[in-house]
Amino acid sequence: MRRGLLAAALGVVILIGTGTLACRSRPPGDAGSAAASALASPSSAPPAASVPVADGGLPAPDADVPPVRLTIPAIRVAARVDPVAVDPATNDFAVPPSVDVVGWYRYGPGLSAPAGSVVIAGHVDGAAQGPGAFFRLRDLAIGAEIEVTGADGRVVRYTVAAREIYRKTAIPLDRYFARDGAPRLTLITCGGPFDRATGHYRDNVVITAAR
Amino acid sequence: MRLLVRAVAATGLALLAAGAGLAVAAPAHAANAKVSVVHGIPGTPVDVYVNGTRTLQNFQPKQVAGPLDLPPGQYDIALTAPGQPVGSAILTVNDATVPDGANISLVAHLDASGQPKLTAFVNDTSKVAAGKARLIVRHTAAAPAVDVRAGGQPVFRNLTNPNEAKADVAAGTVSADVVLAGTSTVALGPTSLNLREGTATIVYAIGSAEQKSLDVVAQTITGLHSAPGGVPSGTGGLADTRPGGWLYAALALGAVLALGGALHAARTARATR
Numbered sequence: 001m002r003r004g005l006l007a008a009a010l011g012v013v014i015l016i017g018t019g020t021l022a023c024r025s026r027p028p029g030d031a032g033s034a035a036a037s038a039l040a041s042p043s044s045a046p047p048a049a050s051v052p053v054a055d056g057g058l059p060a061p062d063a064d065v066p067p068v069r070l071t072i073p074a075i076r077v078a079a080r081v082d083p084v085a086v087d088p089a090t091n092d093f094a095v096p097p098s099v100d101v102v103g104w105y106r107y108g109p110g111l112s113a114p115a116g117s118v119v120i121a122g123h124v125d126g127a128a129q130g131p132g133a134f135f136r137l138r139d140l141a142i143g144a145e146i147e148v149t150g151a152d153g154r155v156v157r158y159t160v161a162a163r164e165i166y167r168k169t170a171i172p173l174d175r176y177f178a179r180d181g182a183p184r185l186t187l188i189t190c191g192g193p194f195d196r197a198t199g200h201y202r203d204n205v206v207i208t209a210a211r
Numbered sequence: 212m213r214l215l216v217r218a219v220a221a222t223g224l225a226l227l228a229a230g231a232g233l234a235v236a237a238p239a240h241a242a243n244a245k246v247s248v249v250h251g252i253p254g255t256p257v258d259v260y261v262n263g264t265r266t267l268q269n270f271q272p273k274q275v276a277g278p279l280d281l282p283p284g285q286y287d288i289a290l291t292a293p294g295q296p297v298g299s300a301i302l303t304v305n306d307a308t309v310p311d312g313a314n315i316s317l318v319a320h321l322d323a324s325g326q327p328k329l330t331a332f333v334n335d336t337s338k339v340a341a342g343k344a345r346l347i348v349r350h351t352a353a354a355p356a357v358d359v360r361a362g363g364q365p366v367f368r369n370l371t372n373p374n375e376a377k378a379d380v381a382a383g384t385v386s387a388d389v390v391l392a393g394t395s396t397v398a399l400g401p402t403s404l405n406l407r408e409g410t411a412t413i414v415y416a417i418g419s420a421e422q423k424s425l426d427v428v429a430q431t432i433t434g435l436h437s438a439p440g441g442v443p444s445g446t447g448g449l450a451d452t453r454p455g456g457w458l459y460a461a462l463a464l465g466a467v468l469a470l471g472g473a474l475h476a477a478r479t480a481r482a483t484r
Contacts, residue, residue, distance in 0.1 A: 007472025
C-alpha cells in the first residue's frame with residue numbers, strides 16, 4: 001500500500017511540477033504596443049508660408065547611411081548587417097540566407113534619415129543552420145539597449161520601446177516599413193508555433209526601439 | 212490674342228479631362244488638390260498669378276513649384292513677364308477646374324509648333340509595389356514624336372506633345388535617352404536616371420528642337436512605397452512556442468503514476484483488511 005501511495009504522490013508532484021514549468025516557460029508576450037504606435041504616427045507639418053520652389057534637376061542618388069553592424073548586449077547579439085531588398089519571386093523581405101547575418105531594408109530609411117523606421121530583419125533559426133542571430137529576440141525587454149553602427153563609422157543607440165507578436169497574416173507591415181514618424185529602429189524575426197509541414201512559423205516578433 | 216485663346220481652350224480641355232478621369236476615384240467629401248507648377252519654356256522667367264494674386268515671383272525655367280494645396284474649384288491662372296501686371300499676361304487660363312483631391316502638374320511649355328502653352332497633367336499617385344519606382348515621361352517640347360530608351364532599349368514608343376507615357380519599373384539607376392521615333396537619332400541624353408524606390412519620377416522633355424534648346428526638367432513625388440509582402444525569417448522550429456513533447460510525456464507519466472499508485476494502494480489496502 002505504501003508503494004502505491006508513494007507512486008501516486010510522485011505522480012501528483014510531476015503533474016504540478018510540469019504544469020508550473022509549462023506556465024513559467026510560456027514565451028513573453030506583447031509589451032509597449034502604445035509606445036510603438038506613438039512612434040509611428042507622423043507629426044503634422046506646419047503649413048508652408050510660401051510656395052516651395054525647387055530646381056527641376058534629375059533626382060540625385062541616395063546619400064543615406066547604411067547600417068553595417070548590430071549589437072544587442074542583453075541577448076548577446078553581435079551581427080553583421082547586409083543591405084537587402086525584396087525577393088522578386090515572392091515579394092517578401094529578402095532576409096539574408098545565412099542565419100548569422102541580418103538584413104537592412106535598403107529602400108527604407110537608413111541611419112541619417114530624419115524620420116521613419118530603419119528595418120532590420122534576421123532569422124530566428126534555420127532548418128540546417130540551427131539558431132540564428134535573432135534566436136532570443138523575443139526575450140528582449142523594454143528598456144534594453146541596442147547599438148547600430150553605420151558604414152561611415154557612426155554609432156546610433158536605441159532603447160527598446162515595444163515588443164509585439166503578430167500572426168503573419170495580421171501584422172501591420174505598412175506601419176513598420178513607414179518612412180515617416182519618429183526616427184526609430186524596427187527588428188523583425190519569426191516566432192510562435194512552428195508548422196513542421198510547411199517549415200514556417202505562424203508569427204512575427206517585432207521589436208520597436210526609439211532613438 | 213489668337214494664341215491666348217487657343218492656350219485657354221487647350222488647357223481648359225486638359226483640366227476638364229483631368230476632372231472627368233478623377234470623378235470616380237474622388238472621395239465624397241471635398242479634399243484639397245495638390246497642384247505643382249512646372250516651368251518648361253527656356254529663356255522666359257515669369258510671375259504666376261492664381262485668381263489675380265501673384266503666387267510665384269520670377270519663376271525660372273526648369274524650376275518646379277509646389278505642391279500648392281488648393282481647394283477644388285475653378286481657377287484663373289496667368290503668366291506674366293516678371294514684374295508685369297496681370298493685365299499684360301503672356302498666357303492665361305480662365306476657369307480651370309481643379310478636381311477634388313487630385314494631384315496635378317500644371318506645365319508651362321512649348322507646343323509641337325513652338326508656341327507657349329499651359330497643360331495640366333494628372334499625376335498617378337497610386338502606390339507602387341515594394342522594390343518598384345514609377346517612371347513618367349511627358350513630351351512637352353517643340354519636337355516631333357520620340358521614343359524613350361532605357362539601357363538602349365525602347366521603353367516608350369512614339370510619344371508626342373503634349374502626352375505622357377508611364378511604367379512601374381525596378382528601382383535603381385538606368386541610362387536613358389530620347390530618340391526621334393523609330394530611329395536611333397538621339398535628341399536628348401543619354402543621362403543616368405536614378406529611380407528611387409517608392410517614388411514617381413516625372414521627366415519633362417522641354418524646349419525646342421529647332422532652336423536647339425531641348426532639355427529635361429524632373430519632378431519627384433515621394434511616399435508611394437508599399438511594404439514587402441512578409442518577413443519569412445525562420446525555418447528551423449527551434450523557437451517553437453507550442454508546448455513541447457516533453458510536456459505531454461511528463462503529464463502522461465504523472466497521470467499514470469498518480470492513478471496507478473492510488474489504485475494499487477487501494478487494492479493492497481483492501482487485501483490486507
